[in-house]
Amino acid sequence: MIQPEERLAAGIARLILDPAQPPARHIAVGAASPVPAAACWLVRLLGHPVRLSLLHRPQGNPFTEGSRELFDLAGQGRIDLFFLGGGQIDGQANLNLLGTGAWPGRTARFPGSFGSAFMYMMVPRTILFREEHSPRVLVPRVDHISAPGVSPPEHFRRGTAQALVTGRCVFRFDAAAARFSLASLHPGETAGSVRAATGFDYDGSDAPVTADPPPEWLALLRGPVCDEMRGTYPAFCARVWGGLAA
């Protein structure tokens, strides 16, 4: 029985390893991101020489100048890949981590923008991850923009979203068209079910099923990946892989 989180982590790992993309030598993973963290550990434990900076693990990153060092590195272009999500994500890949309703989120307040307004523009590749795939999350137009999906030429920007991974499917992002297209459907989903659950318009209606993680990937996730993550994400590991929360 493959857990949904395992499928998502494997799907993200495939995106990280996409040979058509610029290389991911140094990947940073933000706080409260267990599925992206699992994907990164999987890539690393598969033997790929990637440097992982896990921001919420005290000894899990190379930063000795405090948390500003991540942003200094990213400003120089020395972080190749980052992960972002959002309380709302729209069809142009705009991210809203602020809230809904009147500014600054009087209807439903989200935690806040964190470093998204900077990181999204400074890193060459961003993989968007949001497990909930519903019309309230994937909206035609975000209420507020924490970080814009695309930018005009006079706004310095190294890259955009590469893809959006949800609990139902994988979308690819075309920065020139500022549009998502359907890349794969997770088992149990159909073109119609994804279209109905998505508030924004996107290209493509038929897509292959998201591949199962191969057995050796599952073995890594359930063994050494879980071991690496249990200290940082005890509740997540207990839920997905069992055992006691630390």
Add this chain to the structure above:
Amino acid sequence: MPTDTILARMTPDTLAALVPDGALLALPPDNSLSPGAFARALARRTVRDGGARGLRLLGVPVSGYATDLLIGAGCVAELQTSAVTLGEAGAAPRFSAAVADGTIELLDATCPAIHTMLQAAEKGVPYMPLRGLLGSDVLAHRPDWRVAQNPFSDVPDLVVLLPALSPDIAAFHAVMADAHGNVWVGRRRELATLAHAARRVLVTVERMVPGNMLYDERLAAGVISGTYIDTVAVAQHGAWPIALLDEYPADAGHMQEYARAARTMAGFRAYLDHHVLPAAAA
């Protein structure tokens, strides 16, 4: 520079008494030496004596338990931060309620902008530029942040200019201090930038150590010099329920209890009664 005699009398409550109404108070997030005991002392002062009102909090660069507690206790008029979160325990309930009710003024920021404003202050320059942010509504709602053409570029290239920011007070919980007022924060060096930029720095520590940490080459790189530190108080387990580096982990059960209780104002008041108000004797 504190001496042993003064330190013996210092507690989180005496530090909290040094915070004037309306002060701009900078606090680190839950993964970077958050001063739990100090925050409870401040909340106690407000709830019991009506002191420490109208505080303007600054999250460096985000906010957690201490900020949510102070908002619930009614200490806070304004909050500038890049996010408020209780980590695995979820959303910060008193913060969310205050935004919904419009009872605090919220200045949304983004992490590197807060670091940059503090770095400008520590350098004594009026502003520093930062990339990114263009096209964000965070920038659109900050009339104090400016956009300008990069003067070194011949092509259109806009950068954001951020004003220097000097908090009135910075407070955090360090691992140890010596009699020279030096405090040890390990690799959490953003706290050094914060201490350099703040007008006054109040620190609680787990313990005092003998000698001068700046004479120990292996400790010195993790020290903030007493030059920048105004007052130190010993508060054992002073980060609780937050983790303190490799000294002790977070109390995840207590964080969940807080997150649950603080969903309602009645639950939050019960939390104050159990965990905040009686601790004055400690």
